[in-house]
Amino acid sequence: MKTVQAEPEVASEIANVFAEAAAGAEAYPEPLSTAIRGLVMRADPTGRDRKSNYIAFLLPSWIGMRTGADPALCRDLAVGNVYAMLHFFLLDDMMDGSDAGMESKRALAVGQLLHALFMERYGRYYPPESLLWTYYRTYLAEWATAVSGEGLRRADPRNPRALARKSAPVKLGAVAILLAAGLPEQIADMEEAVELALASLQLADDWADWREDLPAEERSNAFLTLVRRESLALPEDQPLQERLVLQAIYRKGALEQLASIVLGHGERLSGLSDAAPGLIRFQQEIVAGILNDVQATRDTTDKLAGGGGFSYFLSKMQDL
Template identity: 45%
Template sequence: MRWFTDYEEEIKMALELAREAVKAYPSSLRETAETMLRRADPRHNRSNYVAYLLPLWLAKDERHAAAAIRLAGAHFLAALHFGLVDDMMDEPPAVWSGERRQLLLLSQLLQESFKAEYRRHFSSDSVVWEDLGRYTSEWAVAALNERARIADPRNVRQLAAKAAPVKLGASALLELRGEPEQRTAAERAVELTLATLQLADDWADWQDDLTQPEGNAFLSLVREHLPLQDQEAPWDARLVKRAVYHYGALDGLSRIADDLCARLSPLTGVSPMLIAYQRSICDGIRRDARAARAESDRLVLGGFHYHLHNFLKK
């Protein structure tokens, strides 16, 4: 995990910068923001590591290290902003409590703090702002359509769009490095990584998504693996487990993730840390698939022994 352990000090500094930014907020909002930043600390909690580490991975030398840390701090704030928006979309405004309204205000402050840090490094005519607008639009479309269309586990752009603003970290560092011509390739590399991460997240969250399975790519794959008579049945945990343990749905997910890894590594100019991070995600899915196969074999063997035992007793 060098993609993480080599950057723990930088992460600490980035978080401190994010905390400095929220100190100017009204007290009740500041306390909430500070709590959220503690929970977002990837040194202690499961995290969307690429969102914060991408600027650090792309800072090739000391000239850009300080700016990369500051931008990583900005991305902590951006992640909180987009996370709050996602959460609030799950509950209609008509039933928002006073606390929910406070979170809406906090979201706006976090967004402004994120942009303020970017304005320290990029002029108003920088292509970075155009990229921010484009990535935000991609995210908005993905959020709008999440329940309107079935997630495609093989559609890289669709999967990556749910975290599209993360790509700004690559655009920003390439601009600082004076290598804007690499933006297209870097964007594709980050999309492949974000798509892999989304597959892993959908596998981890499938039980929470059973009531609205359309936006979960793993559950889309589950439907493909079920027998025809089960594909139209109401979603429940029993069906998903059947797809995993009897019909190889998790093996299918692992193959798709491995394909995304195979597509990333040959790209030129890709950060070795980005490649290592994506591989760690694929390895995790593959381990889970192996464990599911082992459990399936155990259950089959156990059933065989049970019936053999009963037969021999006769």
């Protein structure tokens, strides 16, 4: 998939957010502060040629630009979101049996410290009785439901709310800005807008990771659900093999189907009143990346199909 690059001013703000997040590690003794700083630096997408999920860091600013929020508030929430993102990253890695680059006991300890740093940033503005924490508990429950049920049922590519649940805590930064602006009535529309963007991101990630997710994690990959149920109409008990996925991509239009879904998310997002322009641009970048891949697959099909037949074409897919 085409790399999603932040605009220069966006990249500058991301660099500032991560620098402040790294500095926050000094609140803890060694070697824990070094471990936190290392995680922050590894997550910093600044200057790297890779896809970035920078919605997690910039959503407060995107909503804040529309509401006239204090930039200091937006920055603190963004830094808090970095800590929260890394906290959930460590939890996800532990659930998946990975070591997160450190021994398991240390990973769990660092995760708790990251959560405390997140709470401290948000707590500067939102006391325990704030309505914000009711939303936080809701989003935490959505995340927990998603990760605990992963693999038990197939991910549904046409259910954006369900696809967004694993990233539900991201929405908290936007709620925080709307509550600070005295605009709680806009929260429902904001939630839908963010969920459409997060679902688009998840679909793009599932497309990029389908080989890695086949066959062990097939049920968790929404693109592979699309391939199985809509492109190939396979019975549930028939194994989905790489050869079949390639046929779905290059002969059955599976990637075009995925692009259609994500384009639909973009249309819904743009049609929402008060949708933040930054959020719309982020989703449009995801669409552009998938459409670029659609064109690339068409070009590959045309070249290889004209040069020796589809059997030869499939034999070469591993090298592409």
